[in-house]
Amino acid sequence: MWVVAMALSIGLWSCSESGEHQDYTLDNVNFIVSGPIYEGSETAQYEIVLDESLRGKVVGAKLKSARIHASDSAGLSMLGSVAFSMVGNKADMGGMAVLNPVPSGSSEADLSVSAEADPTVYFEEGRFYLVMELGINQDWDADLSVLGDFVFDLEVKK
């Protein structure tokens, strides 16, 4: 009887922790660095507040892909490198993806995503920042706008 009760409780725990997988997409996140810009590293951040329908329900997350693309005809020519991190007000910053070097002449490029990175804590917190470290390879008088597309695989409690 005791063994049956234990098995049931373990089974129930498994059911309560596992969830459905769904893609969470952030398209055209606009990372803007106001000009004039100088050669070096610039930081751009974007705050995400998770929708009410997902708050408190995400039990697992993985970054599937991260892509940057140009917002104008200049392409990504200004960029030498891109490093993407996430951070929450409680959750520690974690490196997620990198592209170094940015292929010259490209208007879009995929970042290399870390298989070890785990963004679950940010979705659990429900509110986090996307942080882009942009390696700028030349001085520029105007604003710089880089668009980012991110796809996360979320495991959501039923």
Place this chain on the structure above:
Amino acid sequence: MRKYLAFAAFTGLAFGSTWAQVDSLATEEEEDYSLYDNVSFADAGTKAYCTNKIEGLSPSKLISVGYDYQLGYNLTSINTPGGQVQDVYEQADFARSNGMRLALNVPVISRNDLIIQLGANYWNQGYSLENEGIDNPIAAGLAANGLRTTGMNLTVFKPFDETRFFLFQGSGDLNGDYSFSDIMPLKYTKYSAAALYGKRVSDRKMWGWGLARTYRVGELNYIPILLYNSTNLANTWGTEVLFPARAHVRRTFNPRSMLFMGYELEGNSYRMYRSSVPQNDLEIRRGELRFRFVYERSLKDFIWLSAQVGYRYNYSFDADVLPEGQEFFRGFFGDQPLAMEQSLTNPLYFNISLNLVSP
């Protein structure tokens, strides 16, 4: 009522922020990174100091738990009170000699301009005698009681400026065949010290010279010492030398994995406190050269494994009589007679340890 609430709400919320999603695009203030080439300290009187390390050096160990194992070897003992041969004992055959080695180092002060570190160590060595019952009281004593060292040490690193520094280390060791239920009086403690003046020439080279009072050759001696640490530009090769105590060439595979080739001089004076030996106040002057390969690698973060394999060359295992532990100085050229002449054959040895390393 509404007026009060409206006023209060305005006052309270005036200092707050919204909780709605903010598509904030907060960015850095524009900056020219070349600005950071041209800086000065905000504090005009700031002084810079050199560190006690160079790039590529192996990490220093905060906690070390290790095990040392020597393969079999022989001991010959001749009792020579007053320098005259009195007894020639039977040769002892040891199957092995092994034991735990523990060390702890705590940086009690760790600043730019001063590092003070306190350390403690405990080494235990047991001896397994193959031919028990032979007429060799030293071998019988070693087999019955083993030898151990319990010590404390103090290290001070004082940089004067960006290149020059002073290093001092002092230690007190209680060495012998005592047990913790029958511990030797502290008057038998052996004191060692070393002081050197050095220069950190660059991020990849440092040297120093000084003087040491040491028991590493088995008995008390005063010897000059030379420090030389270096790393090549690619951080693939280096040297870690504190001559004559130790000298190694380092091959760095990556910052978490290194191989060392070289030697270490180990030794101390061990009092036969419990064992029945032919002369009272007998102290074995143990000194040995360990030629070795050492492989060190990080298992996880700051937990490092160190594995040694080498050849233990016996430099000295002779014995002197030290009434009340009163030390005397023979040095390399003294002619005071030995109380017992002993020699060991030379085996292979292994040593493995788990270490918590320092930031």
Place this chain on the structure above:
Amino acid sequence: MKNVLIALCLVLSGSLFSSFVQQGTDGDRLLGVWEPSNGRARVKVEKIGSKYFGKIVWLKEPIDPETNLPKVDKNNPDPALQSVPLKGYRMLKDFTYAGNNQWTGGTIYDPLNGSTYNCTINMRDNNTLDIRGYIGVSAFGRTDVWKRLQVQRN
């Protein structure tokens, strides 16, 4: 009377929030450019959200002699992140102001060996920081003194 009390509560809660904001301002004294004692890098401390981060803005030796390219985080334990440039790298992360001139809860990263240490920052004076990196307990650590830098603007 009841209405006055409600209004008073609202004002007080706003004031408390205001004092919280004031504490954040005290924490902002960490913002600026700092140099570790070895002089090999310069670090700019910034704020993301409510936490403080320090990124490398200058390297004494910015080029890797093996590759002749700008240095990257080649010792990062995560192979996928070993190409992140060191210039712009956040070596101080996730510090929050704990009051009493102390910032806690953060980590410091050593790009020389790819190790991350727990870290506490104490502000000795407005131009001096004691950065203590440690393993587990503070006793097993090392304090480095960082000095504030003034940028010479032409």
